[in-house]
Amino acid sequence: MNLLGLKDLKREEILDYLRLADRFVDAAGRPATPDEFRDALDGRPVGLLFFEPSTRTRVSFELAVRRLGGYATNILSERSSIEKGETAVDTCQNLEAMGIAGLIIRHADRHVPFTVAEQVEIPVLNAGNGTGEHPTQALIDVFTLRRALGRDDSLEGVTVAIIGDIIHSRVARSDVYALRALGARVVLSGPQKLLPMADEGWDAEVVATRREALAEADAVVVLRIQTERMHRDVVDSHDYTRDWGIDAGVAADEMRPGAFIMHPGPVIRGMELTSEVADGPRSLILQQAGNGVAIRQAVLIRHLTGR
Numbered sequence: 001m002n003l004l005g006l007k008d009l010k011r012e013e014i015l016d017y018l019r020l021a022d023r024f025v026d027a028a029g030r031p032a033t034p035d036e037f038r039d040a041l042d043g044r045p046v047g048l049l050f051f052e053p054s055t056r057t058r059v060s061f062e063l064a065v066r067r068l069g070g071y072a073t074n075i076l077s078e079r080s081s082i083e084k085g086e087t088a089v090d091t092c093q094n095l096e097a098m099g100i101a102g103l104i105i106r107h108a109d110r111h112v113p114f115t116v117a118e119q120v121e122i123p124v125l126n127a128g129n130g131t132g133e134h135p136t137q138a139l140i141d142v143f144t145l146r147r148a149l150g151r152d153d154s155l156e157g158v159t160v161a162i163i164g165d166i167i168h169s170r171v172a173r174s175d176v177y178a179l180r181a182l183g184a185r186v187v188l189s190g191p192q193k194l195l196p197m198a199d200e201g202w203d204a205e206v207v208a209t210r211r212e213a214l215a216e217a218d219a220v221v222v223l224r225i226q227t228e229r230m231h232r233d234v235v236d237s238h239d240y241t242r243d244w245g246i247d248a249g250v251a252a253d254e255m256r257p258g259a260f261i262m263h264p265g266p267v268i269r270g271m272e273l274t275s276e277v278a279d280g281p282r283s284l285i286l287q288q289a290g291n292g293v294a295i296r297q298a299v300l301i302r303h304l305t306g307r
């Protein structure tokens with residue numbers, strides 16, 4: 001069974017991942033693996049194909065595979081040799097022929113995981129496809145928020161702001177699907193050129209200023225400006241920090257008391273967040289990173305084992 005995106009997932013399906021992931025976190029919130037899951041992957045090899053840079057996603061998938069008794073093998077792309085969709089498909093078919101049990105794929109071309117999934121029998125898990133989706137990151141985000149707010153099965157009545165480079169963000173797209181499925185209200189904001197048009201099908205409100213976005217938010221997901229996805233510099237970094245950045249003054253003045261700061265990483269310190277805020281008491285950023293292992297363990301169990 002593949003996991004390519006969250007678009008069509010129902011609330012119960014999302015909750016199933018979160019409840020299973022709860023079992024992979026100890027009382028202190030650290031990654032943990034109950035005995036009954038230690039051998040879940042039974043020594044099977046899982047292929048990690050990251051055709052784009054990654055730290056958190058790749059390492060947490062790798063740790064998750066190992067904690068479940070599997071074997072993670074990294075297929076490192078020489079940037080020049082594997083670039084086209086066809087070549088990635090070819091690589092994946094060869095890995096399947098060698099007995100790889102599942103493929104975890106990150107690729108700049110949003111079609112690649114879908115094309116591969118059509119051409120192989122083994123499960124394909126999307127670890128970020130261009131500006132498409134990043135389903136496991138969004139599961140991490142709702143998992144982290146739900147635990148921080150002490151919620152069990154819904155985010156009903158919770159408002160989440162997502163600020164920054166929305167149109168290029170696969171995290172924002174998957175976050176909206178996951179948050180809406182759990183009943184949260186989502187408010188998007190950022191520089192006008194980086195915001196979706198009203199008719200682009202985002203199930204969220206769009207507001208024009210940081211102050212409006214933060215005013216009612218219980219949590220704000222701060223995004224990086226993804227310059228690698230832009231044809232030229234659309235945003236001046238100085239203007240961006242002034243209008244959209246969050247420093248201690250902005251947090252105190254524009255955020256609700258107790259509202260959380262989230263970020264999928266990598267954080268560009270001094271641009272979207274100051275260190276004081278990124279490392280401050282509102283920040284859930286390191287919890288998100290830590291929870292990545294638990295969520296990916298849950299996803300591997302559901303998609304690569306019969307359990």
Ligand code: NCD
Pocket residue numbers: 056057128134137170171223224226264265266
């Ligand atoms: C993000 C990604 O690669 O989509 N990071 C992540 O996976 N945690 C966001 C980004 O690159 O800004």
